[in-house]
Amino acid sequence: MAKATFNVTAESAGMRSDIKAGKHTIIIDEPASMGGKDTGADPLSTMLASLAGCENVIANFVAKEIGFDLQGMSFTITGELDTRGLMGEEGVRPYFEKISIQALVKTTESNERIQELKEMTDKRCPVYTGFKAAGVELLTEWKKA
Structure with missing residues (x-):
């Protein structure tokens, strides 16, 4: 089995973290109401953004494998805690x-x-399955744009 390793580094001051992921920089901060300066998305929103990005990537892999005409996707994701x-x-x-x-x-x-694509994507998406393994209730609806 092929294994992949993912690495990030972070420099943090106050609530802000400047994170390096390969050649990319991600800024994570909190709004002023939480003690930050609002110079980047908060960590929880970043987790939801990772879910959207991962579902999109896996959906594109799956679509190619099953001959699905995937022209694009848009996501609205809401997390409650x-x-x-x-x-x-x-x-x-x-x-x-x-x-x-x-x-x-x-x-x-x-x-x-579309439902076939959704089911196959959800089974393979590392972010989605990570939330599922943590016991997070996942309510999903995929439909034609």
Whole structure:
């Protein structure tokens, strides 16, 4: 089995982290209301963005494999969590409780084929399956754009 290793480095000051991922820089910060300067997306929004990006990449791999006419996708993803957990309250989990994913698929394919693409993508997406393994409730809806 082929294994891949992914590495990032981060330099942090205050709430801001400048993260290097290969030749790319990602800035993660918090809004002023959370003590940051709002110079980048917050970490939780970045996690949801990673989910959208990963689902798109895997969907493109799968579409190629099954001969699916994938012309593009757009995602709306919403995550819900109880902030008391990340603020340190015992007994409250500090990660997402529920994530809703709505995908609009630009295609000439049928709704049945869209659902086939969705199911195959969700089974293979490392970010999606990571959330699932953590017990996050995942509500997904893929439909034709």
